[in-house]
Amino acid sequence: MLQTDSMWRCVCALVLTFPAYSTAVSGVLNSPTNVQLTSTNMDLVLKWDPPAGAPRDLVYTTELILRKPLMDSKPGCVNTSALQCDLTHLVVSIYGRYTGRVKAQLGAQSSAWASSDDFLLDKQTSIGPPNVSLYSNGAKLEVSITDPVFVHSSLREIYYYATYNITYWKKDRMKELKHISGLQQNRVVLHSLDPSTEYCVQVQIIASTAQKPSTPSIVHCARTPSEKEPPWVAVVVALFILAGVLTLVVFVVRHWRSLSHFLCPKYAIPEHFKESLLAPPKSSLYLVMQTSQPVEEFSDQISVVMCSRTEEDGSKKPAEEKR
Structure with missing residues (x-):
């Protein structure tokens, strides 16, 4: 029995190790x-x-x-x-x-x-997420989109027709999603938004021949400004400015003399300054020019000889002119 058991153990070990x-x-x-x-x-x-x-x-x-x-x-x-x-x-x-x-x-x-x-x-190929920037523009939000960079060529060269799908929602109401599909321009303005409210935006690219859309972009959020001021506020501000300008004009007119003396004061020149300014110059060159006689001019007589042709022989006949 012991020999039989040992034999079976050897056989099993050999079978288990045979594949390796x-x-x-x-x-x-x-x-x-x-x-x-x-x-x-x-x-x-x-x-x-x-x-x-x-x-x-x-x-x-x-x-x-x-x-x-x-x-x-x-x-x-x-x-x-x-x-x-x-x-x-x-x-x-x-x-x-x-x-x-x-x-x-x-x-x-x-x-x-x-x-x-x-x-x-x-x-x-899997299209990566677009780059998105979100700006507050008055009571609206402006979305700027940039295509992902491809290793070979570019997205617009490979996919002749590619559009953007924009999803946006109020940050505290994620279930109330709004969608804008089939956009080709990379700058989009979101209208009819509530004032003083934070909105979030996500963009995805749909390419013409690609089997699946791009990876969605990172979620970007921005707050719209508060409600616009009513028109009467601008009218009141304009009236205050006009009243200020009129008050300034009246003040200048009533105090013009005092202002003119203050801005343009009149100073008297001392007498010794006047005497020194009105006294004739004592320069030697100036004195010589004042006392010298006019220079006499001389001129010489010049004779100019001109030649003219005769009608018969064509010879030149001198003509003299004196100056």
Whole structure:
């Protein structure tokens, strides 16, 4: 009986260890699982899960296969320990159909390739949230929207028709949502809002050929100003200003003489200053100019000789003119 029990134990141990032994002998590893291509704003990333019971020093190698418009494959990450690989730099067409694949490696051992499903980049990429700014403009709120930045091209170049959906509500009444759909302009004014009330706004992009809308934007909130002042307040303010101006004019007219003496005082010049200013200059040059005689001018007589033609022989006949 003891020999029989020991024999069965040996058989069971051999059966349990046979798969691991056969795997080590064959040098074949299990392939990665849950392989998928993901994309946000036109990038391209391959992700996967490690094989069951994978050792810590397991590494991976990836490839990107372009299936449409042309069949081509390009190597991606090599001997990486991460569980994802950025393949954005390998994208050759934003309208292409791609497949990613990955295999596990441990020394000389290598698993079979594990492939993802086909991925249409322009249709399946996730569009990120738009950037939104909210401004208070009188009794209205102005919403400013900016498209997310794409890795390849831009949103408007890839999706010829893209619109905005705006959702807004009073901050304390989230169940009472209001929507504005199909907007193409990136600046929108929200009208008919209650004064002195805080409103919140969220925006989402709907692209023409994308399979799903964009991620909603961050919620932005702003308060509308208080009720506008009634028209009579402006009339009263204008009357006060006019009364002030009239009072100032009357004061200036009644006290003009005093103001003129204050602003433009009259000062008498001392006598010795007057004598020094009216006295003739004592400069030697000035005295010489006053006493000198006019300079006599001389001129010489100049004779000017002019020639004229005769009608018969065409010879020149001098003519003299004196000046």
